[in-house]
Amino acid sequence: MNLHSEPIRLLAFLVGIIAFAALNAAYLVWLERKVAGHVQRRIGPKEVGPFGLLQPLVDGIKLMTKQVLIPDNIDPILFRLAPPLLLIPAVMSFVTIPFSETLVARDINLGLLMIFAFASINVLGILLGGWGSNNKYAVIAAARGVSQNVAYEIPMLITVITMVMITHTLNLNEIVRQQGGGIFNWYIFRWSANPLMLISFLIFFTCSLAETNRAPFDLGEAESELVAGYHTEYSGMGFGIFFMGEYANIVIGCSLATILFLGGWQCPFGLWPGVHWFLIKLYILIFTVILIRWTFPRTTIYGLLNLSWKVLIPFALFNLILTGAMIKIWPMIFP
Amino acid sequence: MTSLFSQEGLTGLIFLVLLGITGSGALVAVTAGRLIRSVAGLLLCLIGVAGIYYFLNSPFVALMQLLIYVGAVGVVIAFAVMLADPNPDKQPARGRNPLMGGLGFLTSGAVFAGLAFLGASTAWKRHMGPPTDSGMAAIGKSLLTTYSMVFELISIVLLVAIIGSLVLARAGREKI
Known part of the structure; x- marks a missing residue:
């Protein structure tokens, strides 16, 4: 690759990433409404276009043409700052996601760490948005969202540390490359590294649900108690950007689960690895996330925090110790 | 005078921008009337510091700065602010005692002078080429x-x- 094509490549990836994030936000809303409809024995959106496929377009136009209401008595700077603060880190995280062996914007060595560094910023968007709205429901929702994020970041990071101990690298593409050659080389089935790999995956997946504020952990958006949650005062595209950020975060979380545990762009039977496998696994996970939202009731805030502090963190710590022991002791027994 | 669009010019510009982010964040943190804005300013300052680490070719430290300071410490501080009294009117007015301002300036001036003296009196080893493995x-x-x-x-x-x-x-x- 010569020097002249590098800026063009970066520009292409920039446009592609923004388009991917926006398209996902639009069509995941459509999928969400369709799944919700069928779960509740309705049809869901069907009027605009075949199967309602043009519905996201219409929704987008509606959101963009609506007046953005700025209430009095808010903090004008923080109120405007919050939606981009939620969206920008999520979009930036796409930079290191390897869609296939070559289709990755920046193949940096610290990719995994970078995603978590940016993921820890977006909770500030919720916090500042809720606080800046000067609305008691928004403040309660923001406090809930933050306590939830703090609680679930711990087991998630511990699980990721066990994965890093096994993979010896933070480069996402390298992690996927280690899982080549069939389904039993995926880390979720790599029982020689740690017999509880399946539990690691479950902890990671549960934490990513909670980190992205998805049901059954969407206490920050509990409509029945909090009007709408931390975005109560946002209208028009302010609300739209919050939504885009939320869906971008879901895509990031599911991508990470795919890359760390399900072999990323590797094929289950060792043939034709490529971007299609990544997308198939990614969308199966996203579909699971959506199905979970519409089939499980919302927990309480105490149930949520107890699950993290009393179940997930002890299990994650045990997993960490077990992995360390396996790494040190296994070669001694079977040299 | 180097051109802005040479390599040195651009790196200098990026450094100045990062310095500006850090400095303006610190200023907001000190001067803002509302506590939550001070927290936001502090976070901006820390993001600027992370940028300077990245500029100095240690991306690991930069990302750790983001993860720990902006993500964890910043969120905990903001959380503490939310649990505190939300009404900014009840906070004690600043500068009631004229002596306090003078003492503050004196202390910060002493700290600054001490650090500046340390910086100026140390014999810095000039490091050529890209930084070593950090x-x-x-x-x-x-x-x-x-x-x-x-x-x-x-x-x-x-x-x-x-x-x-x-x-x-x-x-x-x-x-x-």
Whole structure:
């Protein structure tokens, strides 16, 4: 690759990433409404276009043409700052996601760490948005969202540390490359590294649900108690950007689960690895996330925090110790 | 005078922008009237510092700065602010005592002068070429060999902090 094509490549990836994030936000809303409809024995959106496929377009136009209401008595700077603060880190995280062996914007060595560094910023968007709205429901929702994020970041990071101990690298593409050659080389089935790999995956997946504020952990958006949650005062595209950020975060979380545990762009039977496998696994996970939202009731805030502090963190710590022991002791027994 | 569009010009510009972000964040943190804006300013300042680390070719430290300071410490500070009194009118007005301002200037001036004296009197070794390996492996090795004592001491401090917060949290409860 010569020097002249590098800026063009970066520009292409920039446009592609923004388009991917926006398209996902639009069509995941459509999928969400369709799944919700069928779960509740309705049809869901069907009027605009075949199967309602043009519905996201219409929704987008509606959101963009609506007046953005700025209430009095808010903090004008923080109120405007919050939606981009939620969206920008999520979009930036796409930079290191390897869609296939070559289709990755920046193949940096610290990719995994970078995603978590940016993921820890977006909770500030919720916090500042809720606080800046000067609305008691928004403040309660923001406090809930933050306590939830703090609680679930711990087991998630511990699980990721066990994965890093096994993979010896933070480069996402390298992690996927280690899982080549069939389904039993995926880390979720790599029982020689740690017999509880399946539990690691479950902890990671549960934490990513909670980190992205998805049901059954969407206490920050509990409509029945909090009007709408931390975005109560946002209208028009302010609300739209919050939504885009939320869906971008879901895509990031599911991508990470795919890359760390399900072999990323590797094929289950060792043939034709490529971007299609990544997308198939990614969308199966996203579909699971959506199905979970519409089939499980919302927990309480105490149930949520107890699950993290009393179940997930002890299990994650045990997993960490077990992995360390396996790494040190296994070669001694079977040299 | 180097051109802006040469390599030195651009790196200088990026450095100045990062310095500006850090400085303006610090100014907002000190001067803002509302506590939550001070927190936002502090976070902006820390993001600028992370940018400077990245500029100095240590991306690992930069990302750790984001993860720990902006993500964890910043969120905890903001959370503490939310639990505190939300009404900004009830905060004591600043500058009631004229002596306080003078003392503040004196103290900060002394600290600044001390640091400046240290910086000016140290014989800096000029490092040529790209920085040496400051990656994850090097940091991990030095933490567990050369600086293992410091590392353990910090973990004891953190343990004490955890136990202290548990004691404080326990005090208000009748049963678990």
